[in-house]
Amino acid sequence: xxxxxxxxxxxxxxxxxxxxxxxxxxxxxxxxxxxxxxxxxxxxxxxxxxxxxxxxxxxxxxxxxxxxxxxxxxxxxxxxxxxxxxxxxxxxxxxxxxxxxxxxxxxxxxxxxxxxxxxxxxxxxxxxxxxxxxxxxxxxxxxxxxxxxxxxxxxxxxxxxxxxxxxxxxxxxxxxxxxxxxxxxxxxxxxxxxxxxxxxxxxxxxxxxxxxxxxxxxx
Amino acid sequence: xxxxxxxxxxxxxxxxxxxxxxxxxxxxxxxxxxxxxxxxxxxxxxxxxxxxxxxxxxxxxxxxxxxxxxxxxxxxxxxxxxxxxxxxxxxxxxxxxxxxxxxxxxxxxxxxxxxxxxxxxxxxxxxxxxxxxxxxxxxxxxxxxxxxxxxxxxxxxxxxxxxxxxxxxxxxxxxxxxxxxxxxxxxxxxxxxxxxxxxxxxxxxxxxxxxxxxxxxxx
Amino acid sequence: xxxxxxxxxxxxxxxxxxxxxxxxxxxxxxxxxxxxxxxxxxxxxxxxxxxxxxxxxxxxxxxxxxxxxxxxxxxxxxxxxxxxxxxxxxxxxxxxxxxxxxxxxxxxxxxxxxxxxxxxxxxxxxxxxxxxxxxxxxxxxxxxxxxxxxxxxxxxxxxxxxxxxxxxxxxxxxxxxxxxxxxxxxxxxxxxxxxxxxxxxxxxxxxxxxxxxxxxxxx
Amino acid sequence: xxxxxxxxxxxxxxxxxxxxxxxxxxxxxxxxxxxxxxxxxxxxxxxxxxxxxxxxxxxxxxxxxxxxxxxxxxxxxxxxxxxxxxxxxxxxxxxxxxxxxxxxxxxxxxxxxxxxxxxxxxxxxxxxxxxxxxxxxxxxxxxxxxxxxxxxxxxxxxxxxxxxxxxxxxxxxxxxxxxxxxxxxxxxxxxxxxxxxxxxxxxxxxxxxxxxxxxxxxx
DNA sequence: GATGAATGAGGCTTCATTCAT
DNA sequence: CATGAATGAAGCCTCATTCAT
Numbered sequence: 003x004x005x006x007x008x009x010x011x012x013x014x015x016x017x018x019x020x021x022x023x024x025x026x027x028x029x030x031x032x033x034x035x036x037x038x039x040x041x042x043x044x045x046x047x048x049x050x051x052x053x054x055x056x057x058x059x060x061x062x063x064x065x066x067x068x069x070x071x072x073x074x075x076x077x078x079x080x081x082x083x084x085x086x087x088x089x090x091x092x093x094x095x096x097x098x099x100x101x102x103x104x105x106x107x108x109x110x111x112x113x114x115x116x117x118x119x120x121x122x123x124x125x126x127x128x129x130x131x132x133x134x135x136x137x138x139x140x141x142x143x144x145x146x147x148x149x150x151x152x153x154x155x156x157x158x159x160x161x162x163x164x165x166x167x168x169x170x171x172x173x174x175x176x177x178x179x180x181x182x183x184x185x186x187x188x189x190x191x192x193x194x195x196x197x198x199x200x201x202x203x204x205x206x207x208x209x210x211x212x213x214x215x216x217x218x219x220x221x
Numbered sequence: 222x223x224x225x226x227x228x229x230x231x232x233x234x235x236x237x238x239x240x241x242x243x244x245x246x247x248x249x250x251x252x253x254x255x256x257x258x259x260x261x262x263x264x265x266x267x268x269x270x271x272x273x274x275x276x277x278x279x280x281x282x283x284x285x286x287x288x289x290x291x292x293x294x295x296x297x298x299x300x301x302x303x304x305x306x307x308x309x310x311x312x313x314x315x316x317x318x319x320x321x322x323x324x325x326x327x328x329x330x331x332x333x334x335x336x337x338x339x340x341x342x343x344x345x346x347x348x349x350x351x352x353x354x355x356x357x358x359x360x361x362x363x364x365x366x367x368x369x370x371x372x373x374x375x376x377x378x379x380x381x382x383x384x385x386x387x388x389x390x391x392x393x394x395x396x397x398x399x400x401x402x403x404x405x406x407x408x409x410x411x412x413x414x415x416x417x418x419x420x421x422x423x424x425x426x427x428x429x430x431x432x433x434x435x436x437x438x439x440x
Numbered sequence: 441x442x443x444x445x446x447x448x449x450x451x452x453x454x455x456x457x458x459x460x461x462x463x464x465x466x467x468x469x470x471x472x473x474x475x476x477x478x479x480x481x482x483x484x485x486x487x488x489x490x491x492x493x494x495x496x497x498x499x500x501x502x503x504x505x506x507x508x509x510x511x512x513x514x515x516x517x518x519x520x521x522x523x524x525x526x527x528x529x530x531x532x533x534x535x536x537x538x539x540x541x542x543x544x545x546x547x548x549x550x551x552x553x554x555x556x557x558x559x560x561x562x563x564x565x566x567x568x569x570x571x572x573x574x575x576x577x578x579x580x581x582x583x584x585x586x587x588x589x590x591x592x593x594x595x596x597x598x599x600x601x602x603x604x605x606x607x608x609x610x611x612x613x614x615x616x617x618x619x620x621x622x623x624x625x626x627x628x629x630x631x632x633x634x635x636x637x638x639x640x641x642x643x644x645x646x647x648x649x650x651x652x653x654x655x656x657x658x659x
Numbered sequence: 660x661x662x663x664x665x666x667x668x669x670x671x672x673x674x675x676x677x678x679x680x681x682x683x684x685x686x687x688x689x690x691x692x693x694x695x696x697x698x699x700x701x702x703x704x705x706x707x708x709x710x711x712x713x714x715x716x717x718x719x720x721x722x723x724x725x726x727x728x729x730x731x732x733x734x735x736x737x738x739x740x741x742x743x744x745x746x747x748x749x750x751x752x753x754x755x756x757x758x759x760x761x762x763x764x765x766x767x768x769x770x771x772x773x774x775x776x777x778x779x780x781x782x783x784x785x786x787x788x789x790x791x792x793x794x795x796x797x798x799x800x801x802x803x804x805x806x807x808x809x810x811x812x813x814x815x816x817x818x819x820x821x822x823x824x825x826x827x828x829x830x831x832x833x834x835x836x837x838x839x840x841x842x843x844x845x846x847x848x849x850x851x852x853x854x855x856x857x858x859x860x861x862x863x864x865x866x867x868x869x870x871x872x873x874x875x876x877x878x
Numbered sequence: 879g880a881t882g883a884a885t886g887a888g889g890c891t892t893c894a895t896t897c898a899t
Numbered sequence: 900c901a902t903g904a905a906t907g908a909a910g911c912c913t914c915a916t917t918c919a920t
Contacts, residue, residue, distance in 0.1 A: 015920070022884080042349050043265060047910060058885045063912065126349040130261050140411050147407075166424055169417065173404065173424040180403025181396040188366075188395045192359050198388065205385055205392040209432035216431020217424060242900090266893060268903095277902045278895085288894065461879090480787050482701060485914060487882095495879045497916085507915065526843075567700050568783040578849050585845075604862055607855065610863040614845045615838040622828065622837025631795050636826065643823055643830040643874060650873020651866035672899070680904080705890060715906045720891070885917080896906080 007197040010124040027065050031079070034072045039119035043073060043127045063208050070131075074138055077128050080120045082140035085149060087113060094152040097160030099214065101153055103207045106182070110203030114186050121186050143179065150175035154214070170217045178210055248282050249274040250298070253291050258338035262292060262346045269331070289350075293357055296347050299339045300361035302367060306332060311372040316379030318433065320372055322426045325401070329422030333405050334415045340405050362398065369394035382437040389436045397429055451460045465503050468493040469517070472510050504620035508569075509574060512576055515566050519559045519580035523587060527550060530591040535598030537652065539591055544620070548641030550622050554633045559624050581617065588613035592652070600658040604616045608655045616648055682744055687712045688736070693731045696776035700730060700784045734785050737777045738799035742806060744770055749810040754814050754817030756871065758810055760864045763839070767860030768806055771843050772853050778843050800836065807832035812870070820875040827874045832855075 005040035008031035048069055052059045066072045076108065088105045095101025114121055128139050154171045165171055185206055189195045227251045252274035267288055270276045277350045307324045314320025333340055339379035347358050351405065373390045384390055403424055471493035477485035486507055488496045504510045526543045533539025552559055566577050592609045596602065603609055623644055627633045684717045691714035694703035705726055709716045745762045752758025772776055785796050810827045815821065822828055842863055844850045 019883090019920085021418050026883090042351070044350070048912080049910085058886050059912080061883080062885065064885095069911070129348045130345040131263070131349075132261070143407075166427060167420050169420055170424045174428055176404050176407050177400040177425060177428050180399040180401070182399070183396050183403060184399025185392065188362075201386050201388055202392050205389045205436060207397060208385060209393060209433050210395050212900085213428035213432040213434020215428050215435065238900095267895080268893080271903095279897085279902050280900080281901070282895070447920080457879095480789070482788070484918080488883095498881050498918085501879080501916070502879065507756060524774050564787040567786045568788075569701070570699070581845075583868060604865060607858055608862045611842065611859050612866060614842050615866050618837040618839070618841025619834040620837070623833050625835045626800075639824050639826055640830050643803060643827045644834060646823060646873050647834050647870035651870040653873065654865050654869020655862060675903090676899085685903090704888080716891085717893085717906050718904080721904065721906095726890070881918105881920085883917105886914100888915085890911090892910085892919095893908100894906105896904105897902105898904095899902085 026055075026057065026061070030057065030062055030065055031072070031076060035076055035119055035123060036125045038073065038076070039122040042207055043131055048078060070135060073123070073128060073131070074135060077121060077135070077138060080117075080124045081146070083120070084109075084124070085146055086114065088146070089149055092149065092156075095153075099157055099161075099211055101157075102178075102210055102214070106207040107203050107208060110185070110199045110206065114190050114199055118190050118196070122191050126182050126191065127185055132214045146174045147172070147179055150178055157214070158218070161179060161218070161221055166217045166219065174217060177213065181206055181210065238403055245274075245276065245280070249276065249281055249284055250291070250295060254338050254342060257295070258341040261274045261308045262350055268327065289354060292342070292347060292350070294356060296340060296354070296357060296361060299336075299343050300365070302339070303328075303332065303343070304365055306364070308368055310366065311375075315410055316370075316375040316431060319382075319396075320376075321429055321433070324326050325426040325429060326422050328401055329404070329425065331408050333418055337409050337415070340409050344406055345410065364396045366391070366398055369397055376433070380437070382439055385436045385438065393433060395434060396432065400425055400429065412426070447611055448555060458630070464493075464495065464499070468500055468503055469472070469510070470496065471513060473514055473557055473561060476511065476514070476565045477560040481569055502508045505601075508573060510570070511566060511573060514561060515573070515576060518562050519584070521555075522547075522551065522562070523584055527587055530587065530594075531590075535594045537595055537599075537649060539595075540616075540648055540652070544645040544648060545641050547620055548623070548637045548644065552637055553627050554578070556628050556634070560629055563621050564629065585610070585613045585617055588616055595652070596656070599656070601658055604657065612652060612655060617649065619644055619648065662833070670680050672711070683712075683714065683718070687714065687719055687722055688729070688733060688788065692733055692776055692780060695730065695733070696779040697783045700788055716853070723858075727792060730785060730788070731792060734792070734795060734799060737774075737781045740777070740801070741770065741781070742803055745803070746806055749806065749813075752810075754813045756814055756818075756868060758814075759867055759871070761833075763864040763867060766784075766839055767842070767856045767863065768869045771847050771856055775847050775853070779848050780786060782840050782844055783848065787858060804836055807835055814871070818875070821878055823874045823876065831874060838863055838867065 005163065034046070034051045037051055037054060040046075040048075048059055048062060051072070052062045055062070062072075066075065087108055091105040091108055092101040096102060128135060130136070151171045151174075154165075154174055156173070165174075167173075185202060189199060189202055249270065253265070253270045256270055256273060259265075262267075267278055267281055268293070271281045274281070283293075285294065307325055310324040310327055311320040314323060347354060349355070370390045370393075373384075373393055384393075386392075403420070405419060408418060408421055468489065472484070472489045475489055478484075479488075486497055486500055490500045490511070493500070500510075504513065525546055529543040529546055530539040533542060566573060567577060568574070589609045589612075592603075592612055596609070603612075605611075623640060627637060627640055687708065691703070691708045694708055694711060697703075698707075705719060706716055708729070709719045712719070719729075724730065744765055748762040748765055749758040753759060785792060787793070808828045808831075811831055812820075815828070822831075824830075842859060846856060846859055
């Protein structure tokens with residue numbers, strides 16, 4: 003018998019509501035992303051974000067606890083997307099150094115070109131804004147670095163080499179991230195040369211490969 | 222009567238005044254540096270800066286046009302210092318790849334350890350705060366990148382090789398800066414491990430050398 | 441055909457509905473009472489009240505016109521309860537001064553101990569919140585004061601005395617209310633000493649009796 | 660010799676500045692008092708207060724940390740004034756019951772009549788607004804109650820009596836405060852009858868005297 | 879009747895900057 | 900030169916209330 007407390011199949015209109023709610027959430031997040039990338043986190047006001055998303059300020063606060071929560075969730079999402087993207091390539095490469103090449107190319111030629119706003123937020127706007135945000139940022143970076151490091155260790159085992167020092171794998175992972183970051187920043191955010199990113203990416207990738215090799219020693 | 226416009230020999234008290242003025246300027250800049258590094262550019266208020274420098278807000282405004290001017294001059298100074306430091310090593314190396322090694326080691330083992338606050342400001346606080354600041358930041362980065370690029374070209378000519386592409390030298394310069402930046406950020410600002418910077422720096426330097434070699438071709 | 445306006449015998453389900461409705465009303469009022477006493481009228485939001493009552497905000501607005509209406513009805517209810525309680529004792533005492541003793545003891549030893557939340561709302565939360573509420577509060581106080589005054593006049597007639605001035609009866613009534621109020625506030629709300637309320641109440645009651653006697657003159 | 664660090668005699672203009680600053684502080688406090696008494700603490704906005712004081716909002720925040728600080732300092736001041744007023748009478752009475760009479764008369768006939776706004780704030784607006792304020796309020800009340808209690812103990816010793824219970828003196832002190840409070844509230848704030856306060860006060864005072872006597876026992 | 883997403887006016891507070899002394 | 904009181908625009912956020920479903 004129908005128990006009121008029991009979760010029934012959601013009705014059609016409930017489903018639609020749910021979808022609309024999710025859509026709103028994404029619309030607001032998108033508006034904020036756009037403004038943060040264009041005007042900067044501090045210069046973009048909550049009212050502007052609401053306006054661009056075509057909702058009231060109250061609605062923004064219905065979906066996000068506060069302004070910081072907005073960029074926090076944004077960062078979370080971008081980080082997730084980035085990890086997914088890079089992780090896939092490393093997995094497919096399965097211990098060969100090819101994964102590093104393909105991951106780099108995917109990053110420069112696809113991610114950067116398709117989502118320059120996300121790049122700007124991830125590498126510029128999320129820096130130095132608040133303690134909590136900085137802590138979050140650190141965590142996300144560390145996860146990605148951990149991923150890269152794991153890939154480096156797999157390569158090491160696969161090729162039967164060892165690295166220069168205990169820290170080498172980690173340092174290389176950090177270095178690679180740093181290269182990605184600044185190259186994207188330089189050519190995308192500062193110089194608006196998405197066209198050149200192909201050549202640039204290939205060079206960068208070769209630089210990385212050379213770096214890895216130079217820290218590898220045969221047993 | 223002495224023409225006021227004509228530069229007389231400065232009197233003793235004028236000299237003292239001059240010295241005191243310069244001292245004030247530096248005190249304020251130092252206080253701001255401290256606070257920006259600790260609390261962030263936005264969270265540090267002009268009043269706090271004045272307090273820490275033991276002057277009044279008005280005095281801060283006598284020496285600096287506005288808050289942005291403060292960080293602008295700070296950035297300028299740090300950039301100059303950094304260029305000096307790295308440039309010297311490249312000059313001394315005179316076309317050999319040794320310059321890259323020594324520059325890296327100097328950066329990680331001396332600059333970072335001695336001036337962690339400057340690192341925080343240069344790589345974190347100056348990002349994404351205002352258009353003008355961002356433009357300034359870009360210029361300073363470009364100068365340093367230009368320096369590194371010149372050094373790379375000198376190495377190329379010296380070793381009689383050529384690089385993979387037209388852009389290779391530039392990309393490598395950018396990459397090296399990116400590595401510096403993120404490694405400093407990761408191990409100094411985030412993990413507070415100045416002790417490990419020696420090992421880390423050596424690995425980083427070898428990574429760079431490997432990268433450069435891998436983008437070099439013999440004629 | 442049954443005229444909709446005509447009151448038919450209510451069906452069973454209508455009765456149930458009616459009961460449920462009343463129950464809801466009381467649940468919401470109780471939740472509000474709880475929150476007003478704990479967090480204060482202003483700090484308690486309509487959403488919190490709805491949450492605690494396990495209904496939606498909309499439902500709260502179905503039963504109460506607005507937030508003020510909530511505390512208004514609450515006050516009304518508490519005032520009614522209080523008048524009932526005290527009034528009964530005065531009636532039973534029937535002109536002797538005993539009624540004042542018993543009323544006081546009932547107030548301190550029963551009402552305060554059983555309903556500290558009501559005390560907090562009646563004497564603290566309802567003060568200084570809005571004009572309308574203040575007007576309501578005034579009315580309720582005046583009714584109670586009128587009750588006490590009537591009891592005092594009955595005592596006067598019964599004992600064959602007269603009071604010091606025209607206003608004496610009223611002033612005494614107000615004084616007694618003031619004593620009740622502050623003693624409850626002090627020992628219940630501020631010092632959480634419900635245990636001591638017995639001793640305290642007895643002292644207070646004797647104070648009142650002494651006060652009344654001192655304003656009485658034999659003809 | 661003149662030491663720059665050493666506090667010299669303040670110059671005339673410094674003194675004037677100091678005076679002006681104090682004046683501003685008082686002007687703002689006065690404006691706030693006026694508005695709090697008229698419109699209530701919550702309904703009075705910081706902007707209105709600034710307007711009435713003829714300064715900018717910023718200036719209000721220069722002198723007071725926040726809105727709560729405003730009423731906190733106000734309360735402090737009123738409490739101090741009240742204690743002074745009552746305390747003086749008790750001291751002069753020196754153990755006789757006369758002090759209670761005079762203190763009451765002073766309160767009703769002078770304080771209430773001269774400063775009805777302060778009465779409104781002390782007894783109405785400061786109630787139930789915030790935790791910190793409530794804590795402060797409690798402290799101030801307790802001090803006054805302590806004063807009254809001390810006076811009662813002196814009377815006891817002087818007259819060579821003892822009170823009904825351990826708590827009697829305290830309960831009487833609380834009761835007296837409660838009477839003062841509600842009588843002032845009733846006749847001043849609610850019924851605007853300052854004229855009647857003389858008669859009312861005399862009755863109240865006699866009530867108190869009777870109460871005290873009734874709790875006193877000869878050894 | 880019940881729901882809860884949406885609204886938006888209004889409040890508090892901060893802080894870079896100015897300027898009379 | 901130095902001071903620090905004064906300014907006021909601008910921003911973040913809350914929350915009582917409404918209304919379509």
